[in-house]
Amino acid sequence: MKTYKRVLSIAGSDSGGGAGIQADLKAISACGCFAMTAITAVTAQNTVGVKAIEPLPVHVIEAQIRACLDDIGADAVKIGMLHSVDVIRAIVKVLQDYPVKHIVVDPVMVATSGDLLVQREAIAVLQQELFPLASVITPNTFEIEILSGMKINTQEDLYASIPKMKNIGASNILLKAGHLECEEITDVLVDYKNDREYRYTMKKINTVNTHGTGCSLSSAVAAYLAHDYSMEEAVQAAINYLHGAIEAAANYRIGHGHGAVHHFYKWWE
Structure with missing residues (x-):
């Protein structure tokens, strides 16, 4: 019998379908894996903004994770926004009970407006x-600023933050440059354990349809790690996938704000 590569996403739900659990399901599926979910919070949101947030009880979050891992198992786990200390500690405790090979953490901390999303x-x-349990964490420029204590306005600022990020607890960090205003952006994967850097340069696409890019990229990285790609290969494949999804979405209009990327552009176009 055949078997699937399995990825569990632990994150919040986005009713508008562009980010969070919904984006994770789409990206993981598009990258060839069986997607499962453990929802940490329910949000009422759309392309314009977040209208309401309702965190789920910690024991319900824990039960969802155990239900998936006890029966189906996972080749990789992707973790998105965790809003409280109790939720973080519960997830750490649960994951220590299971031999998950790859854990990808998207440390969602701050909204585009600059507002903190976590305590x-x-x-x-x-x-x-x-972070010490993570195979890789994937901070954007706002989160790099919080973790490094530096202001990130340029690509050079991002490079300069690399030594500052060494002691935050993660062995691999993918520093994402997507929020920078420049014609070309370079994401940097830093392997601190082996003192290596991998740089991925792409032309920036001018589009408002960027809702859920961080969720989708981290989910794609988890999917390719589940497929047994090396870390640098998984990141490259995920960046290529997301770039195509952003490029295809630029031809669409959905909602009145920041629309989603086109997760299934390889099949729908």
Whole structure:
């Protein structure tokens, strides 16, 4: 009998379908894996903004994870926004009970508006308890600023943050440059354990349809790691996938704000 490569996403739900669990399901599926979910919070949101957030009880989050891993198992786990210390610690405790080979953490901390999305004390717990379990974390420029204490306005600023990020607890960090205003952006994968860097340069696509890019990229990385790609190959494949999804979505209009990327452009176009 055949078997699937399996990826579990632990994240919040986005009713508008562009980010969060919904984006994770689409990206994981598009990258050839069987997707499962453990929802941490329900949000009422669309392309314009977030209208309401309702966190799920910690025991329900834990039960979802165990239900998936006890029966189906996972070749990789992707973790998105975790809003509180209790949720982070519960997830760390659960994951330590299972031999998951790859854990990808998208450390969602701040909204595009600059507002913090997690409790301040949760950031320290992320670094101390969750990041050490991660195969890779995938911060954007806003999150790099919080973790490094530096202002990231240019590509050179991003490069300069690399030494500052060494001691935040993660062995591999994918520094994402997508929010920078420049014609070309370069994401950097830093392997701190082996003192190596891999740079991925892409032309920036001018489009408003960028909702859920971070969720989709981290989910794609998890999917390719589940397929047994090396870390640098998984990141390259995920960046290529997301670039195609953004490029295809630029031809569409959905909603009145920031639309989603086109997760299934390889099949629908």
